[in-house]
Every structure is written in structure tokens, then in C-alpha cells.
Amino acid sequence: MSAPPAPRPGLYYPKMPATWWLRRPAYLRFMLREVSSVFIAIFLAVLMVQVYRAGQGPEAYAAFLERLASPGWIAFHAVALGFALYHSVTWLKLTAVVQVVRLGEHQVPPRLVAAGAFAFWGILSLAILFAVLLRS
Amino acid sequence: MAEETITLEVTRYRPREDREPRAQAFTVPYRKDWVVLDALNHIKDRVDGTLTYRWSCRMGVCGSCGMMVNGVPKLTCAAFLRDYLPGPIRVEPLAYFPVIRDLVVDIEDFMGKLRRVMPWIIRRTEQPLTAGEYRQTPAQLEAYKQFSMCINCMLCYAACPVYGLSPLFIGPAAIALGYRYNLDSRDEGYHLRQPILAEAVGVWQCTFVGECSAVCPKGVDPAAAIQRSKVAGAKDWFLSILLPRGGRS
Amino acid sequence: MLQHDVLVIGGGGAGLRAAIAAAEESDRLSIGVLSKVYPMRSHTVSAEGGTAAVMRENDHLDFHAKDTIFGGDFLSDQDAVEVFVREAPAEVIQLEHWGCPWSRDPDGRVSVRPFGGMTVNRTLYAADKTGFHMLHALFQTSLKYEKIVRYDEWFATSLLVEDGKVCGVAALNLHDGQVSPVTAKAVIICTGGGGRVYPFTTNAAIKTGDGMALAYRAGVPLKDMEFVQYHPTGLPGTGILITEASRSEGGHLKNKDGYRYLQDYGLGPPTDKPVHRKMELGPRDILSRCHIQEYQKGRTFDGPYGHYVHLDLRHLGEKVIDKQLPFVRELTRNYVGIDPVHEPIPVRPVVHYMMGGISTDLDGATVLPGLYAAGETACVSINGANRLGSNSLTELLVFGARAGRAAARDALGRPPIRSNPLAQLAADERRRLNERFLRADGRERIAEIREEMQKAMEKGLGIYRDRATMQETCKTLRHLRERFAHVGLMDRDAVFNTELIAALELESLLHVAETIAHSALAREESRGAHTRTDFPKRDDTRFLKHSLATHTPDGPRIDYSPVTITRWPPEERKY
Structure with missing residues (x-):
């Protein structure tokens, strides 16, 4: 890998302000997507603790659930759900960009590819919801 | 009736005198069929001959006149004053590039990167000219055509915060052009080009902001080229650890 | 001192083709390309319709030659035309090998379309951005050659001539304002035409005839300069070119009564499908004159930018327009807010091309030893009194390559340049610019x-x-x-x-x-x-x-x- 080019005299090198991501809506949306991963990571950590507690017996699990019922944790999960949905939507939109689907000579329009991905996501979500409802 | 006018706030920077760029306001006649470039030409020809910028074809294909117009990278020959009423219109040099003077930026960095991705046909053996053209079906042409439409106007770099934060990033246009040759049915240089696209300052620097494709005046979609190169790079990597001889025949 | 064997002035189609040809002629040569803009900004980029060469069984070199000579009203040098048509096919195939995305037939061969004044379909094209794709293919290919050294954004201000021979140029580096001598044993001028002498032109701002003037000031004659081509279809106001290919795909020119007026000027009869050399596929000089006569009869439209007629593409349909003429649609939508799928395009004649230029022989050599020229800036001459559409892109390939090879051979045979007198000449040039402009x-x-x-x-x-x-x-x-x-x-x-x-x-x-x-x-x-x-x-x-x-x-x-x-x-x- 080469070293960064040495600054040349006379040229003005613009600096990137710390608030660059506030400059344009698209940058802000991008930052939100990046930040969403923090919430999703925390959610996953909580989920792992939850599984661990479940292994420790019914009392430990019940105590854990009680703690999760606090307004703070509920608020967190609401936010995390929002971010998870946002992240999923942006990720599925990406599939249309990444995946070129060909039918014979012609390329399937990216919109159709994205629509397919969303449909698949919806069906899968409904199936899981149905399975959960059926068991309870 | 008083002539209608509109104000342009133009960034000025004189390398030998100024430490930092500053904005200068010019009020120019407003005409509904004028583009920002027409207003700049009006200033240069009749008001201030020292105003410095690049332009040439004024039909959106030479790629010279890219600037930030109200904070968004645009070809100024295609940015109509009427879309920015009532003004003022901020005209600045393309973001993230070193400024040479006023609205002129230094693009040498891109020129070096373009060469690095080897944007030319690589063949193991050349077919002699007497044997005619390489056959290429319309579908094979269609596979890369979009990525060959890049006019090197640099708008995508000026839209890419990754390039702003880490200038070593090869960047959207150069990657799209490298990828264009990888997709060309006449080319046999994938094994030479892909490692360059996939290196540390290559496609993996991209965090998919997506603005490069949003500002591209030619519909090239460099973001797609980058993400697809990532897929190709990941596939190569898996094949290299799963298969003997790196999965290459 | 900056020294090369061959120095090309101008980085457009002809200049890049010449530089690559010189690079391939011998490994021992160092080649400079000096241009006032980055090569991909050169005006070749704006060419739209196509590139003529005999490619198919129904065509013949003599047909192409005859069309060219006839179109040029017999002022073309016929030996030059014969060389031109003979070498054209190999040149366009070479460009195909270098990656130019020519439009294709279903069987994978490069497609050919009809063009004004041609008797056979022989114009290769890359949709309607042929010049753009050719220029970028040439430029990107030129990056492969390490011995091609570029001077981007340098302006050649004068030729350095010593003992009656060209030894390089004095050039101004825009980035620091310094004037330096760049020496070479052979110099090739490829700076394009000078359409900007007119107010209303398809030509880019950079087309100011610098190379013609460079040679002219050094005593080289300019040939056939009176022949300036008006393209019949430019957008009123901006002068943006609407390609002739829109007519070869079947577009119609109509006056304000919706009448295909070309039939009144001996170009008929009007047919639905385009017929070679008839109606809208007539040559450019004649079509431009017809427009003026139509205006004099009061049968043109009148707009804020003068008289105009309609170029009607609506009957071609969206599919054909998007496939064959996407740039036309992009330009008219962006610049005049008209979608050719639904509305006719307003057009009028506009200055487009100079048939004349620096007088050269078949190898691009001028009367001044060591000086060559190719492309629009030169006059070989193949275009005579009127150029046929799609011959100019071919010309810059064929004669760019010939000039590159000839200059390379010339340079190999010449002794090293003595640099002292040249440094002196460059210093004089520096003084001239200072006194003339910067301190005046x-x-x-x-x-x-x-x-x-x-x-x-x-x-x-x-x-x-x-x-x-x-x-x-x-x-x-x-x-x-x-x-x-x-x-x-x-x-x-x-x-x-x-x-x-x-x-x-x-x-x-x-x-x-x-x-x-x-x-x-x-x-x-x-x-x-x-x-x-x-x-x-x-x-x-x-x-x-x-x-x-x-x-x-x-x-x-x-x-x-x-x-x-x-x-x-x-x-x-x-x-």
C-alpha cells in the first residue's frame, strides 16, 4: 500500500468537519444505518444473556424477565426494533444493487428484484408470526 | 421594468495570497434558460476576469464543469438557475479535493488511481486485426455498457464521505471503470485487476453511503459496481480457501 | 529540460491515436502528450453519430471513396481518400480490440447504420455517443504505455524552430504559470478545429484553432480554410448538436406546416423508411442551404433564438430512441425540456466542422521539417469542400496513426536536439507573454x-x-x-x-x-x-x-x- 501523497504547496486542502454527516440528509440516513448496528448488537447481547438465564432455571429466568419489563428496557427494545426494521429495509434494497438477475437476454429490473426480496421477507415474517401464535 | 437578477455566492481562493477560501457574491441577470455555467461566464466576461473555473462542451459530456451547487455536486452546464430560485446560489469547488484556485480542483489523485485499476483490455493472446472484430453479442455489451458511461467528472468523489475521510480510497469512478473491464467479454484480465479492486484501499473501504450513484449525471451507478466487486472478492476468497489451486482453472 | 522524441500537442482522438502509434513504432522512443485540457475533456468526446469504414460484403472501398469525393464536391485529394478508405477498416477494428463498445448485431458483429451522403450502411456507432466512447477507449488504452508522458493542462504558446526545423514547443503550465521549453525531434499538432470563431457552434469552448494558429504563425500554410461546415440540426440557443444519426434512424425534417420540405430541393421523393443519399440523408451542406431557403420563403418557425424547423422522431417510438439515440433524448430533455418521444425537436443549422486546416501530406507531414498534423486541425485533404458525416472520426484514427508512425520514424533518424538555443527561444517567449499580456x-x-x-x-x-x-x-x-x-x-x-x-x-x-x-x-x-x-x-x-x-x-x-x-x-x- 502506498503512503498518502504529500500535500503540495499552494493547494488548499479542505478539512472534514466532525459534523460532516449533518450536511446532507443522505449522510444522516447513512449514519443512522451505521448507528443502528450498535442497538442491534446490544439487543443480541441481551438475547444471549436471556438464553443463559433460561439455562439457570425458572427462577433466574423469571427475575431476568422482570428486569426486562422495566420502562427503560422496553423503550430500548422499541428503539432497537425500529433500527432493526430500518436496517433490514436498507439491506434488502441493497440486494437489488448487488444481485444482477438475468432472464435470458434481459436483466430483471432492480426494482423487481427488491420487490421480490421484500415479498420474501414479508412471507417469512408472517410464517414465524403464525408459528408463534399457533404455539401459544 | 428592472431586469430580474439572481445572486451567486462563489468561492474564491488565490493560492499565493489567501490562507483559506472565502465567498464572494455576484449578482447576475436571471434568464430562465441560463445554467449556472452561463452565469459564471457572464461574470468572467463582464465583471471579474479573474474568476477561475473549468468548462468546455456545455452539453454534459466532457466532465469539466463539476462544482458544488448549494452543497450538491453538479455539472454546472446542466444546473439551471430556475431550479434554485430565488437564490442565492452557493457555488463551491468540488468537495474533498484540494483546491488549486477558486473553483478549480486538483484531480491528479484520480488520474493515478484510474491507471492503477488497468482500464484497458487485457488479453492472453491478441487476435490479429485481419481476423476482424471480437464477436460480442448485444447481451454481452449490455453487461458492462452502463459502467462504460463514466465521463470522469468527479461528482461521485465529491459525494463520497469515505473519500473525504480516507483519501487513499480508490473511489467510485475508478472502481466502476476497473469493474467495467472485468465485465467485458473481450477481456481476460480479471486475475490482474480484481486483486487491486479488492485490496485494503479498494472496495472494502466503501460503507455504501450510496451518494456516488445518486449524484452521477450519467447513470453509471458506481455503488453497484463496488458492491458487486465485493461479492466477487468474497467469492474469490471462499474459493481460495475451499478449493485447491484457489478455485482457478 | 523536458525532452521527448515525439511530442503530440492535443490529447483528443487524433492526438492519442498518434501517441499510441508512435509508442508502438519503437520501444526506444519517449513520447509526450501536451494538452490544454485533460485528454478526456477533448472535443472528440462530443461526436455522436458514428465512424465510417467499409465493413460488409455489400460494400467496397471504391464506394466509400466515391461517396467521400462526391460529397466533397471533387476538392478532395483522391490519393488521400484512397489511403483513407483502405486503412479505415483496420483502424476501427483496432479500436474494437482496445475496448470501444461498438453497438452490435445479434450475431456479435459490429453494427453499421446509414449516414448522410453515403450509398451503403457503413457507419459504425456506439449508440449516439460514438466520440465519447472512442475517446475514452483511446485514453484508457494510452494509460497502458508508460513511455507516454502527459502534460495535462499545458498550453503550447509557440513552436520552437531552429535551423529551419521544429525542435519542440514553448509551453505554459497552467498549474504554476511557468513557460518552459519542451523539446522533441518531431511535433504532431492534433488540436482540433476552431468553430469558436463563430457565435453559434456545436464546438466546445476549447475549440479555438490554437494548433492551426501555431503552425500558421510559424509559416506553414492553412489549406482550404473557406470551407466551414454547418450541421443542419443543432439546438437553437446553445448550438448543442443533435446527431445526424437521428435522421439515419428515420427522423424527418419538417417546416412549420409539418411538410417534409427537402423534397422541394431535389432530394425527394419522400419515403417512410430512410433511403441512402435522399431526403434527410442528403449531405450537410445541401441540407443547411435548404433550411435557409425555407426560411426565406417564410416557412420556418420563429423563436427567441431565430428561425428553426422541426426534427421529428416521434414515429420511431420510445424503444428505438432509447436504444439508438439515448443521448439525443438526454440532451433535449435536459437542455430544452423536450422529450423527442412525444414532441418534435427544434433545430437549425449550426457551425460544426472545418474542412480546412494545416496543409499536410499523406503522412501528416507539413512543409516545416519535423512538424506534423492530424485530425480536424489538419487538411490532408479527404473532405474537400464538404465533409460527409462519420468520416471525421475515421479520419482522426487513420491519419492520427499515420502521423504518429511517420513522426516516430522521423525522430529515430534525427540527432539529439541542442538544448541551449531552445532555452533561449523559450525565454524569449516568456518575455513576449509577460510584455504582451501580463504586464501590459x-x-x-x-x-x-x-x-x-x-x-x-x-x-x-x-x-x-x-x-x-x-x-x-x-x-x-x-x-x-x-x-x-x-x-x-x-x-x-x-x-x-x-x-x-x-x-x-x-x-x-x-x-x-x-x-x-x-x-x-x-x-x-x-x-x-x-x-x-x-x-x-x-x-x-x-x-x-x-x-x-x-x-x-x-x-x-x-x-x-x-x-x-x-x-x-x-x-x-x-x-
């Missing part, structure tokens, strides 16, 4: 002189010409030259001084304008693009010859040289 206190403004020149050229040297108005234009130009001596710059900065460049460009433009005006005044006949109301007939007895404009302190001196006729004796030009 003139009152004259560049833009004013330029605009008056353009107005005078449009008035006297338009589609129809006559003695009195041309004399008036000559007088105006002479007066403008005197005013230019008192030009003053506001910009005294060394770094990226675009006002200084504008002054140098205006100097070139004034030279080019004078050669056009004086050559045209002297040619008392009508031939091809040069139409005189006072001499409406072609006159082979007096004027079957090339004009040569040579620089003198009092303006251009006009001489003549014979036209080479090989197998096609002059006949009446009727379509």
Missing part, C-alpha cells in the same frame, strides 16, 4: 473583441456569402487585430490564469478567422460548403484547386495548389 495596461476586453469577431464571421462567412459582406468582415477582422494589440487582463496571477489562456485563444481565433475570410473572398465560385450568391456555380476551370493561406504581417496571402485526381474525374454533384 491595455484597455480592450477579451470578451468584447471575441464577440465582435464572432458577429462579423456569422455575417460575412455564413452559409451564403458575397463579396461586399466578406470584404466588410475582412476589414472588421483587421481592425479587431489592431484592437487586440491593446488587450488588457484583469488577472495577473501566475496560477491557473484562465484569462491569459482566453487571450492566447483569442489570438488563435483571430488568425483563423482571417484565413477563413480571405480564402473565401478569393474563391469566386460555389463549391460544397462555400456558397456565393455572386458566383452561384462551381467553376472547375478557375477553382479546381486548394487555397493556401500563408501568414504575412498584413494578413493572409492566398496561393493555390492543384487537386490530386486519380480515378474519379469531376462531374456534376447531384443527389
Whole structure:
């Protein structure tokens, strides 16, 4: 890998302000997507603790659930759900960009590819919801 | 009736005198069929001959006149004053590039990167000219055509915060052009080009902001080229650890 | 000192083709490409319709030659045309091998479309961005050659001539304002035409005839400068080109009554499908004249930018337009807010191309040893009095390559350049620029002189010409030259001084304008693009010859040289 080019005299090198991501809506949306991963990571950590507690017996699990019922944790999960949905939507939109689907000579329009991905996501979500409802 | 006018706030920077760029306001006649470039030409020809910028074809294909117009990278020959009423219109040099003077930026960095991705046909053996053209079906042409439409106007770099934060990033246009040759049915240089696209300052620097494709005046979609190169790079990597001889025949 | 064996001035199609040809001629050569803009900004990028070459079984080299000579109203040098058509196919295939995305037939062969004045489908194309794709293919391919050294954004201000031989140029680096000698054993000028001498042109801002003026000032004659091509279909106001390919795909030209008026001028009968050389596929000079006559009959539209007619593509349908003419749709939507799928496009004739230029032989060599030229800036001549559409892109390939190879061989045979006298010449040039522009206190403004020149050229040297108005234009130009001596710059900065460049460009433009005006005044006949109301007939007895404009302190001196006729004796030009 080469070293960064040495600054040349006379040229003005613009600096990137710390608030660059506030400059344009698209940058802000991008930052939100990046930040969403923090919430999703925390959610996953909580989920792992939850599984661990479940292994420790019914009392430990019940105590854990009680703690999760606090307004703070509920608020967190609401936010995390929002971010998870946002992240999923942006990720599925990406599939249309990444995946070129060909039918014979012609390329399937990216919109159709994205629509397919969303449909698949919806069906899968409904199936899981149905399975959960059926068991309870 | 008083002539209608509109104000342009133009960034000025004189390398030998100024430490930092500053904005200068010019009020120019407003005409509904004028583009920002027409207003700049009006200033240069009749008001201030020292105003410095690049332009040439004024039909959106030479790629010279890219600037930030109200904070968004645009070809100024295609940015109509009427879309920015009532003004003022901020005209600045393309973001993230070193400024040479006023609205002129230094693009040498891109020129070096373009060469690095080897944007030319690589063949193991050349077919002699007497044997005619390489056959290429319309579908094979269609596979890369979009990525060959890049006019090197640099708008995508000026839209890419990754390039702003880490200038070593090869960047959207150069990657799209490298990828264009990888997709060309006449080319046999994938094994030479892909490692360059996939290196540390290559496609993996991209965090998919997506603005490069949003500002591209030619519909090239460099973001797609980058993400697809990532897929190709990941596939190569898996094949290299799963298969003997790196999965290459 | 910056030293090369071959130095190419200009980084457009011809320049890059010449540089690659020189690089391939010998491994021992160092090649410089010096251009006032980055190569991909060169005006080749704006060419749209296509590139002519004999590619199919139903075609023949002689057909292409005859069409070209006939289209040029028999002023083409026929030996040059024969070389041109013979080498064209290999050149376009070479470009295909270098990655140019030519449009394709289903079987994978490159497609060919009809074009104005051609008898057979022989125009290769990359949709309607042929020049763009050719230029980028050439530029990107040129990056492969490490011995091609580029000087991007350098302006050649004068040729350095020692002992009657060209030894390089003095050039201004825009980035720091320094004037340096760049030496070379052979110099190839590939700087394009000078359409900017006119106010209304398809040509980009950079097309200011710098190379023509460079050679002219060094004593090399400019040939056939009176022949300036008007393209019949440009957008009113901006002059943006709407490609001839829109007519070869089947577009119709209609006057304000919706009538396909070309049938009234001997180009009929009108047919639904395009027929070679008929109606809308007639040659450009004739179609432009028809427009003016239609205007004189009061049958054109009247808009804020003057008279215009309609180019109607609606019957082609969205699919054909998007596949074959996407750029036309993009341009009309972006610049005049018209979608050709649903509305006709307003068009009018617009200055497009210069048939004349630096007089060269078949290898691009000029009368000045060591100096070569190729592309629009040169006059070989294959285009005669009127160029056929799609011949110019081929010309820059064929003669760019020939000039590159010849210059390379020339350089291999020449002893090293003595650098001392050249450093002195460059220092003189530096002083000239300083005294003339940067330290002078003139009152004259560049833009004013330029605009008056353009107005005078449009008035006297338009589609129809006559003695009195041309004399008036000559007088105006002479007066403008005197005013230019008192030009003053506001910009005294060394770094990226675009006002200084504008002054140098205006100097070139004034030279080019004078050669056009004086050559045209002297040619008392009508031939091809040069139409005189006072001499409406072609006159082979007096004027079957090339004009040569040579620089003198009092303006251009006009001489003549014979036209080479090989197998096609002059006949009446009727379509």
C-alpha cells in the first residue's frame, strides 16, 4: 500500500468537519444505518444473556424477565426494533444493487428484484408470526 | 421594468495570497434558460476576469464543469438557475479535493488511481486485426455498457464521505471503470485487476453511503459496481480457501 | 529540460491515436502528450453519430471513396481518400480490440447504420455517443504505455524552430504559470478545429484553432480554410448538436406546416423508411442551404433564438430512441425540456466542422521539417469542400496513426536536439507573454473583441456569402487585430490564469478567422460548403484547386495548389 501523497504547496486542502454527516440528509440516513448496528448488537447481547438465564432455571429466568419489563428496557427494545426494521429495509434494497438477475437476454429490473426480496421477507415474517401464535 | 437578477455566492481562493477560501457574491441577470455555467461566464466576461473555473462542451459530456451547487455536486452546464430560485446560489469547488484556485480542483489523485485499476483490455493472446472484430453479442455489451458511461467528472468523489475521510480510497469512478473491464467479454484480465479492486484501499473501504450513484449525471451507478466487486472478492476468497489451486482453472 | 522524441500537442482522438502509434513504432522512443485540457475533456468526446469504414460484403472501398469525393464536391485529394478508405477498416477494428463498445448485431458483429451522403450502411456507432466512447477507449488504452508522458493542462504558446526545423514547443503550465521549453525531434499538432470563431457552434469552448494558429504563425500554410461546415440540426440557443444519426434512424425534417420540405430541393421523393443519399440523408451542406431557403420563403418557425424547423422522431417510438439515440433524448430533455418521444425537436443549422486546416501530406507531414498534423486541425485533404458525416472520426484514427508512425520514424533518424538555443527561444517567449499580456495596461476586453469577431464571421462567412459582406468582415477582422494589440487582463496571477489562456485563444481565433475570410473572398465560385450568391456555380476551370493561406504581417496571402485526381474525374454533384 502506498503512503498518502504529500500535500503540495499552494493547494488548499479542505478539512472534514466532525459534523460532516449533518450536511446532507443522505449522510444522516447513512449514519443512522451505521448507528443502528450498535442497538442491534446490544439487543443480541441481551438475547444471549436471556438464553443463559433460561439455562439457570425458572427462577433466574423469571427475575431476568422482570428486569426486562422495566420502562427503560422496553423503550430500548422499541428503539432497537425500529433500527432493526430500518436496517433490514436498507439491506434488502441493497440486494437489488448487488444481485444482477438475468432472464435470458434481459436483466430483471432492480426494482423487481427488491420487490421480490421484500415479498420474501414479508412471507417469512408472517410464517414465524403464525408459528408463534399457533404455539401459544 | 428592472431586469430580474439572481445572486451567486462563489468561492474564491488565490493560492499565493489567501490562507483559506472565502465567498464572494455576484449578482447576475436571471434568464430562465441560463445554467449556472452561463452565469459564471457572464461574470468572467463582464465583471471579474479573474474568476477561475473549468468548462468546455456545455452539453454534459466532457466532465469539466463539476462544482458544488448549494452543497450538491453538479455539472454546472446542466444546473439551471430556475431550479434554485430565488437564490442565492452557493457555488463551491468540488468537495474533498484540494483546491488549486477558486473553483478549480486538483484531480491528479484520480488520474493515478484510474491507471492503477488497468482500464484497458487485457488479453492472453491478441487476435490479429485481419481476423476482424471480437464477436460480442448485444447481451454481452449490455453487461458492462452502463459502467462504460463514466465521463470522469468527479461528482461521485465529491459525494463520497469515505473519500473525504480516507483519501487513499480508490473511489467510485475508478472502481466502476476497473469493474467495467472485468465485465467485458473481450477481456481476460480479471486475475490482474480484481486483486487491486479488492485490496485494503479498494472496495472494502466503501460503507455504501450510496451518494456516488445518486449524484452521477450519467447513470453509471458506481455503488453497484463496488458492491458487486465485493461479492466477487468474497467469492474469490471462499474459493481460495475451499478449493485447491484457489478455485482457478 | 523536458525532452521527448515525439511530442503530440492535443490529447483528443487524433492526438492519442498518434501517441499510441508512435509508442508502438519503437520501444526506444519517449513520447509526450501536451494538452490544454485533460485528454478526456477533448472535443472528440462530443461526436455522436458514428465512424465510417467499409465493413460488409455489400460494400467496397471504391464506394466509400466515391461517396467521400462526391460529397466533397471533387476538392478532395483522391490519393488521400484512397489511403483513407483502405486503412479505415483496420483502424476501427483496432479500436474494437482496445475496448470501444461498438453497438452490435445479434450475431456479435459490429453494427453499421446509414449516414448522410453515403450509398451503403457503413457507419459504425456506439449508440449516439460514438466520440465519447472512442475517446475514452483511446485514453484508457494510452494509460497502458508508460513511455507516454502527459502534460495535462499545458498550453503550447509557440513552436520552437531552429535551423529551419521544429525542435519542440514553448509551453505554459497552467498549474504554476511557468513557460518552459519542451523539446522533441518531431511535433504532431492534433488540436482540433476552431468553430469558436463563430457565435453559434456545436464546438466546445476549447475549440479555438490554437494548433492551426501555431503552425500558421510559424509559416506553414492553412489549406482550404473557406470551407466551414454547418450541421443542419443543432439546438437553437446553445448550438448543442443533435446527431445526424437521428435522421439515419428515420427522423424527418419538417417546416412549420409539418411538410417534409427537402423534397422541394431535389432530394425527394419522400419515403417512410430512410433511403441512402435522399431526403434527410442528403449531405450537410445541401441540407443547411435548404433550411435557409425555407426560411426565406417564410416557412420556418420563429423563436427567441431565430428561425428553426422541426426534427421529428416521434414515429420511431420510445424503444428505438432509447436504444439508438439515448443521448439525443438526454440532451433535449435536459437542455430544452423536450422529450423527442412525444414532441418534435427544434433545430437549425449550426457551425460544426472545418474542412480546412494545416496543409499536410499523406503522412501528416507539413512543409516545416519535423512538424506534423492530424485530425480536424489538419487538411490532408479527404473532405474537400464538404465533409460527409462519420468520416471525421475515421479520419482522426487513420491519419492520427499515420502521423504518429511517420513522426516516430522521423525522430529515430534525427540527432539529439541542442538544448541551449531552445532555452533561449523559450525565454524569449516568456518575455513576449509577460510584455504582451501580463504586464501590459491595455484597455480592450477579451470578451468584447471575441464577440465582435464572432458577429462579423456569422455575417460575412455564413452559409451564403458575397463579396461586399466578406470584404466588410475582412476589414472588421483587421481592425479587431489592431484592437487586440491593446488587450488588457484583469488577472495577473501566475496560477491557473484562465484569462491569459482566453487571450492566447483569442489570438488563435483571430488568425483563423482571417484565413477563413480571405480564402473565401478569393474563391469566386460555389463549391460544397462555400456558397456565393455572386458566383452561384462551381467553376472547375478557375477553382479546381486548394487555397493556401500563408501568414504575412498584413494578413493572409492566398496561393493555390492543384487537386490530386486519380480515378474519379469531376462531374456534376447531384443527389
